[in-house]
Amino acid sequence: MAAAEQGKYTILFLSLAVILDAAGLVLFFVGIFAPLSYWDFFVLSGPLLIFLSTFFWIFWYLGNLRVPEDELNLLKSDIL
DSSP: OOHHHHTHHHHHHHHHHHHHHHHHHHHHHHHHHSOOTTHHHHHHHHHHHHHHHHHHHHHHHHHTOOOOHHHHOOOHHHHO
16 A cells, blocks of 8 residues: 555544634633623534544544554464
């Protein structure tokens, strides 16, 4: 598999994670510092977006794991 094909989805997961983190921080700080009557929506939705970005960070990490070829050729007796 080519190097460009290996990192295709990891770049997607990384960009989604960073975008959700940035949007969550912006919403959170708007809820704290802006004089709005519905500030609680922003204060609660910001950390929720940051929490949801954790899934994309996990997918990004799992996509970057490399397993050596010799460890993939396990015998059935090695697994049991």
